[in-house]
Amino acid sequence: MTGVSPCRAMPLAVVLAAACTLAACDWRSIGVAAVGSTPSGREASIASRPLYLAHQRLSSYGRFIVLYHPFPDPIPVNESFDIEVVVRDARDRLRAVPDVTLGINAEMSSHSHGMNVKPIVTRTSPDTFKVEGMMLHMPGQWTLNVDLTHAGITERAVFDVVLQ
Amino acid sequence: MRSTRIAFGLLCLSAAVAAWGAFGKRGLEVEFTPEEVREILHHSPLAPPPADLTNRVADNPAAARFGQALFFDGRLSANGRVACATCHDPAWGWSNGQRRGEGLGITARHVPALWNVAYNRWYFWDGRADSLWSQALQPIEAPNEIGGDRVAIAHTLAADPTLRSAYEGVFGALPDLSGLPAHAKPVRQVAGDPLQAAWEAIPGWRRILVNRVFSDVGKAIEAYERRIVSHHSPFDTFAEGLRTGDRAKRRVLSISAQLGLKLFVGRGNCILCHSGPNFSDGEFHNLRLPQDTSLPLDTGRYEGVRELLQDEFNSIGTYSDHPAEKRIKYLVARADSWGQFKTPTLRNVAQTPPYTHDGTFASLEEVVRFYSTLKDAAPMGHHDESILKPLHLSEQEIADLVAFLSSLSGEPFPFELQRPLNLAGRSAGPWEAFLVPHQPKFPLPATRGGRSRELRETVRLR
Numbered sequence: 001m002t003g004v005s006p007c008r009a010m011p012l013a014v015v016l017a018a019a020c021t022l023a024a025c026d027w028r029s030i031g032v033a034a035v036g037s038t039p040s041g042r043e044a045s046i047a048s049r050p051l052y053l054a055h056q057r058l059s060s061y062g063r064f065i066v067l068y069h070p071f072p073d074p075i076p077v078n079e080s081f082d083i084e085v086v087v088r089d090a091r092d093r094l095r096a097v098p099d100v101t102l103g104i105n106a107e108m109s110s111h112s113h114g115m116n117v118k119p120i121v122t123r124t125s126p127d128t129f130k131v132e133g134m135m136l137h138m139p140g141q142w143t144l145n146v147d148l149t150h151a152g153i154t155e156r157a158v159f160d161v162v163l164q
Numbered sequence: 165m166r167s168t169r170i171a172f173g174l175l176c177l178s179a180a181v182a183a184w185g186a187f188g189k190r191g192l193e194v195e196f197t198p199e200e201v202r203e204i205l206h207h208s209p210l211a212p213p214p215a216d217l218t219n220r221v222a223d224n225p226a227a228a229r230f231g232q233a234l235f236f237d238g239r240l241s242a243n244g245r246v247a248c249a250t251c252h253d254p255a256w257g258w259s260n261g262q263r264r265g266e267g268l269g270i271t272a273r274h275v276p277a278l279w280n281v282a283y284n285r286w287y288f289w290d291g292r293a294d295s296l297w298s299q300a301l302q303p304i305e306a307p308n309e310i311g312g313d314r315v316a317i318a319h320t321l322a323a324d325p326t327l328r329s330a331y332e333g334v335f336g337a338l339p340d341l342s343g344l345p346a347h348a349k350p351v352r353q354v355a356g357d358p359l360q361a362a363w364e365a366i367p368g369w370r371r372i373l374v375n376r377v378f379s380d381v382g383k384a385i386e387a388y389e390r391r392i393v394s395h396h397s398p399f400d401t402f403a404e405g406l407r408t409g410d411r412a413k414r415r416v417l418s419i420s421a422q423l424g425l426k427l428f429v430g431r432g433n434c435i436l437c438h439s440g441p442n443f444s445d446g447e448f449h450n451l452r453l454p455q456d457t458s459l460p461l462d463t464g465r466y467e468g469v470r471e472l473l474q475d476e477f478n479s480i481g482t483y484s485d486h487p488a489e490k491r492i493k494y495l496v497a498r499a500d501s502w503g504q505f506k507t508p509t510l511r512n513v514a515q516t517p518p519y520t521h522d523g524t525f526a527s528l529e530e531v532v533r534f535y536s537t538l539k540d541a542a543p544m545g546h547h548d549e550s551i552l553k554p555l556h557l558s559e560q561e562i563a564d565l566v567a568f569l570s571s572l573s574g575e576p577f578p579f580e581l582q583r584p585l586n587l588a589g590r591s592a593g594p595w596e597a598f599l600v601p602h603q604p605k606f607p608l609p610a611t612r613g614g615r616s617r618e619l620r621e622t623v624r625l626r
Contacts, residue, residue: 113551117494138439139435
């Protein structure tokens with residue numbers, strides 16, 4: 001019986017094995033856990049939480065890494081939703097920035113309007129803010145602007161959100 | 165012979181091309197792209213109305229019967245002859261067919277139709293109420309509408325055994341009203357008003373009891389109005405056909421209406437605001453309608469937010485059955501809400517001319533033509549949203565859009581819900597027996613553009 005030669009099968013087997021390994025992993029936590037040294041207990045609890053890499057941006061001056069997670073996900077059109085925003089030091093992604101304040105708004109620049117609501121921001125942990133009462137009332141392209149103020153300087157992280 | 169055959173073939177080919185040009189895309193069926201189908205299916209079917217937790221009797225049948233009786237009862241008014249149905253006339257699509265409302269006076273805005281009000285998030289054109297029951301209370305006490313007052317209404321309920329029984333069957337015993345003045349209500353911004361003085365003379369705890377009765381009246385009216393639902397339109401049948409592949413259901417919509425639907429979800433961008441199964445986002449926009457400088461400036465949503473937050477009957481107030489309701493918790497008056505008005509539903513829109521918050525347009529064709537050209541549109545302000553762009557529609561496209569909008573008319577509404585209700589249980593007389601012919605007291609304004617309208621003979625309840 002003819003078959004694939006071992007020399008050809010080996011690279012294929014390696015590739016398949018790697019693919020299976022990645023598929024079995026929570027890829028969303030790899031980007032955080034791989035950075036820095038082995039975390040301690042409390043830092044480990046921060047680092048091990050799943051983070052949505054698609055909703056991650058550096059702030060405008062590069063001091064902060066900002067991640068958000070909407071509830072529900074995906075963001076509904078014309079219905080109220082909440083957001084959890086995680087803010088960390090861009091130079092050390094395991095470190096929170098305790099004295100940073102957060103403001104948030106959303107706008108449709110193509111229509112020259114923002115939201116009809118003013119959400120309420122609450123800090124729930126050293127690196128996490130809960131934003132309640134967001135509403136994007138029209139389908140289309142929105143910009144989510146997260147403003148972070150620290151030591152008198154405000155930086156902005158901008159996220160594009162497309163609602164259908 | 166050969167050249168003849170060739171010429172004949174060319175002639176047939178030319179005829180076929182000409183026929184396709186004339187009838188091609190208007191043939192037997194309109195093709196929709198997958199994206200268009202996805203958008204269309206977002207607009208049907210219409211689910212039952214969402215619950216209103218601020219009104220514990222919102223879906224109570226006995227409350228709805230009581231509310232229907234109140235809706236058509238002129239005794240809520242100052243002269244005993246104006247009711248909710250005076251302006252929200254079922255014969256006129258639950259509006260009144262005119263540019264303005266006419267109760268005891270003329271209203272500043274067009275009467276909004278009541279079709280599918282249960283699906284609204286905000287009420288009135290400016291959203292100054294956040295529940296259907298609190299909305300019902302404002303016209304009852306407005307001096308240019310029903311002109312009643314809450315203390316007199318409480319006395320009316322107590323004095324009529326049928327109304328009293330209906331009220332107490334839903335809400336419990338009426339409070340003791342002895343010693344209260346015949347008429348009293350809070351009157352804002354009018355110094356020295358006798359009704360305000362009478363209201364202030366009532367002890368606080370008794371004012372709360374009167375307010376409770378008044379809010380219950382609104383809640384009963386809401387229970388009735390939640391039943392005024394339009395659905396199962398030809399469009400819904402078409403959407404079902406699109407969903408299931410049933411070509412017979414697809415043919416319910418004319419080719420013209422189908423092409424209009426294609427425009428609606430496509431180039432027309434109508435779904436930016438008229439979105440979802442109720443064909444309204446329930447929010448506020450500025451259409452830059454032509455300005456009538458003879459009328460006072462209407463700030464719309466901007467002032468509406470302020471009034472809503474001050475309303476003692478709002479969803480987080482004492483009389484709400486769910487004050488934890490967080491609907492208005494995040495509300496703020498924004499500069500760009502100046503001149504914005506609520507997007508109305510398009511279900512049954514063909515039944516409710518004229519259109520827009522001030523009745524600017526007498527017909528759907530006029531509305532579509534405005535969107536096509538933006539002729540005479542007000543200039544864009546510094547804070548205005550820039551959604552509107554002229555669509556440059558052809559005459560056929562305008563007709564197609566109007567045909568589609570007309571396909572949103574739902575199945576016939578039950579007659580027994582369109583008439584006064586006799587709570588005593590005797591068989592009710594015909595609708596007309598409750599009406600008397602009436603000539604309007606005030607000259608009604610013409611439609612914009614100088615075209616005059618025939619004065620409609622309005623009717624009032626006996």
